[in-house]
Amino acid sequence: MSKITEKIAKLLALAESPYEEEAKAALLQARCEKLTDIPEKVDFFDALPEYDLALYTNKKSKTDPAVSLEMLHAVRPLLAALPAWDDENLLASMKELAERLEVKNAKVMWPVRIAVSGRAVTPGGAVEICRILGRDETLRRIDVGIAKLEG
Numbered sequence: 001m002s003k004i005t006e007k008i009a010k011l012l013a014l015a016e017s018p019y020e021e022e023a024k025a026a027l028l029q030a031r032c033e034k035l036t037d038i039p040e041k042v043d044f045f046d047a048l049p050e051y052d053l054a055l056y057t058n059k060k061s062k063t064d065p066a067v068s069l070e071m072l073h074a075v076r077p078l079l080a081a082l083p084a085w086d087d088e089n090l091l092a093s094m095k096e097l098a099e100r101l102e103v104k105n106a107k108v109m110w111p112v113r114i115a116v117s118g119r120a121v122t123p124g125g126a127v128e129i130c131r132i133l134g135r136d137e138t139l140r141r142i143d144v145g146i147a148k149l150e151g
Contacts, residue, residue: 051118072112072146076143111145115141116129116145
C-alpha cells in the first residue's frame with residue numbers, strides 16, 4: 001500500500017477514532033480539494049519535517065529568525081506552565097504574552113506555528129496544532145525550533 005493510500009485510509013477511519021484524530025479531520029475539511037491533498041497537509045503531525053529558517057520570516061507578522069527566537073524563548077515557559085492544555089488556555093497565554101510585549105498576536109503565534117509544524121501553510125493555526133500535538137510534543141518541537149534558530 002502506498003503512503004498516500006495509507007494516509008487516505010487513516011483519514012477515512014477517523015469517524016471511529018478518538019477526538020484528536022477527528023480534530024485533525026475538521027481542520028482539513030475546508031483546506032483539501034482532493035483526497036490526494038491530504039498526506040502533504042498532515043504529515044507534520046507524525047514527524048516534524050526539516051525546514052528552512054527562512055520560514056520564520058513573515059512580513060505581515062513582522063517576524064524574522066531573530067524575532068522568532070525571542071518569541072519562542074518567551075512563550076515556551078508559559079506553555080509549559082499551563083494548567084490545562086486546551087484551545088482556551090493556549091490562546092489566552094499567547095495573547096497575554098503578545099499584550100505584555102506590546103506586539104500583535106501574530107508576532108507570537110507565527111514562530112510557534114513554524115516551530116511546531118515546520119510549515120508556512122497548515123490546516124489550523126498555532127493554537128489548534130499545539131492542542132492536537134499535546135504539551136510534550138509541542139514543547140519538544142519548540143525546543144527544536146529554538147536550537148535551530150540558535151544555530
